[in-house]
Amino acid sequence: MTEREAGDGHDRPPLAGVRVIDVGTRISAPFCAGLLGDLGADVVKVEDPRGGDFMRTIGPFAPTDEDGPGYSMWWAVEGRGRRGVTLDLRRPEGQDLFRRLATTADVVCENFRPGAMERWRIGPDDCDPRLVWARISVFGQDGPSSGRTGLDRMGIAYGGLLHLTGYPDRPPVRPGLSVSDYLTGTFAASAVAAALYRRDGPDGTGRGGVVDASLTESVLRILEWTIAAQDRLGITRGREGNRMANSAPLDNYPTADGTYVCVVAGSDTNFRRLCAAMGRPGMADDPQWATLAQRAARSDEINDLVAAWTSGLSASEVEAACIAHEVPVATAYTAADILADPHMAARGDLVTVDDPVAGPHRQQAPVPRLDGRAPATPRPAPRLGEHNDEVWSDLVGLSDEELRRYRADGVI
Numbered sequence: 001m002t003e004r005e006a007g008d009g010h011d012r013p014p015l016a017g018v019r020v021i022d023v024g025t026r027i028s029a030p031f032c033a034g035l036l037g038d039l040g041a042d043v044v045k046v047e048d049p050r051g052g053d054f055m056r057t058i059g060p061f062a063p064t065d066e067d068g069p070g071y072s073m074w075w076a077v078e079g080r081g082r083r084g085v086t087l088d089l090r091r092p093e094g095q096d097l098f099r100r101l102a103t104t105a106d107v108v109c110e111n112f113r114p115g116a117m118e119r120w121r122i123g124p125d126d127c128d129p130r131l132v133w134a135r136i137s138v139f140g141q142d143g144p145s146s147g148r149t150g151l152d153r154m155g156i157a158y159g160g161l162l163h164l165t166g167y168p169d170r171p172p173v174r175p176g177l178s179v180s181d182y183l184t185g186t187f188a189a190s191a192v193a194a195a196l197y198r199r200d201g202p203d204g205t206g207r208g209g210v211v212d213a214s215l216t217e218s219v220l221r222i223l224e225w226t227i228a229a230q231d232r233l234g235i236t237r238g239r240e241g242n243r244m245a246n247s248a249p250l251d252n253y254p255t256a257d258g259t260y261v262c263v264v265a266g267s268d269t270n271f272r273r274l275c276a277a278m279g280r281p282g283m284a285d286d287p288q289w290a291t292l293a294q295r296a297a298r299s300d301e302i303n304d305l306v307a308a309w310t311s312g313l314s315a316s317e318v319e320a321a322c323i324a325h326e327v328p329v330a331t332a333y334t335a336a337d338i339l340a341d342p343h344m345a346a347r348g349d350l351v352t353v354d355d356p357v358a359g360p361h362r363q364q365a366p367v368p369r370l371d372g373r374a375p376a377t378p379r380p381a382p383r384l385g386e387h388n389d390e391v392w393s394d395l396v397g398l399s400d401e402e403l404r405r406y407r408a409d410g411v412i
Contacts (some may be wrong), residue, residue: 013040
């Protein structure tokens with residue numbers, strides 16, 4: 001047995017022993033809880049007994065033997081890695097049970113509209129002060145817009161991303177994913193880890209705290225030079241499509257087999273390499289393309305030259321030529337491409353989750369790795385209320401009679 005195998009701590013998940021209550025819905029707060037679960041935390045998902053999380057209702061659906069549209073594959077991914085219980089938080093009995101559950105936990109993740117949990121008397125001031133709260137909203141917990149309702153689209157719009165996405169002669173286009181939800185969940189998870197260290201570290205305070213994470217501010221944080229250039233130079237950044245005003249050649253280029261390949265060759269070095277990959281090494285010495293500024297000034301022309309080359313080749317042929325000459329390149333993968341990619345298979349980027357409803361299927365693996373080890377494959381998403389007995393009896397201490405009464409009354 002090696003020293004590591006003997007137990008130097010590397011086999012223990014970093015958040016083992018931490019319990020998270022996921023009382024969120026849709027994406028942002030549950031994603032935050034899921035990331036903490038990927039790191040080893042025990043996550044307990046609390047859902048409304050009258051149907052559960054909204055994500056259960058969004059397709060695509062896998063067929064089941066039960067009535068209804070089927071089993072949501074979105075839920076299969078976003079609901080994984082946690083135990084599931086039901087609880088009506090709008091009733092005093094449910095609020096009391098939540099406070100009791102909270103005494104067993106370290107973290108609460110929620111994304112109700114600011115003030116909702118306070119009205120239910122289950123906010124930070126109503127619960128154990130050792131709790132760390134991840135509170136996610138569109139605009140933050142305070143400020144003149146904090147009470148407004150909203151979803152991911154509001155975050156990318158007010159955060160400044162939507163204005164930048166798409167082509168300059170067309171309306172803004174939303175990104176293909178719920179970017180502000182996932183981004184905010186990620187920021188919140190990192191802040192939760194910091195708050196836990198502040199509480200329990202060598203000079204720990206012993207007290208929890210509140211992570212106030214907003215969709216708008218998370219998007220705002222990744223806007224690169226956009227705000228600084230507006231404030232200092234008066235430059236209002238706009239949509240550029242797949243090209244950039246200050247770099248060329250750079251685009252998603254069409255190929256002969258109907259897909260697109262992204263090539264980034266703006267620097268002098270990469271441009272010279274690309275010319276060699278295209279079989280036109282002399283083009284790099286043409287005075288009209290000598291500098292990045294010259295190429296950027298005539299970006300349409302130089303990008304069209306590259307597109308003419310890629311259009312005569314398959315995506316794999318373009319990739320092979322670029323890789324051989326060390327040009328940054330990537331095919332725009334579909335999900336089918338990802339499932340077939342040997343590098344992702346070798347890295348373990350996909351894991352098989354044995355879902356009891358949908359059956360075994362591959363999903364994206366937890367990331368990142370720690371000490372070269374991938375996180376464990378997450379448990380499948382729970383059925384609605386699947387772990388009620390386990391959590392309410394074993395963790396909270398309800399008797400069998402209390403459990404029956406709460407079920408009969410619709411509290412759980």
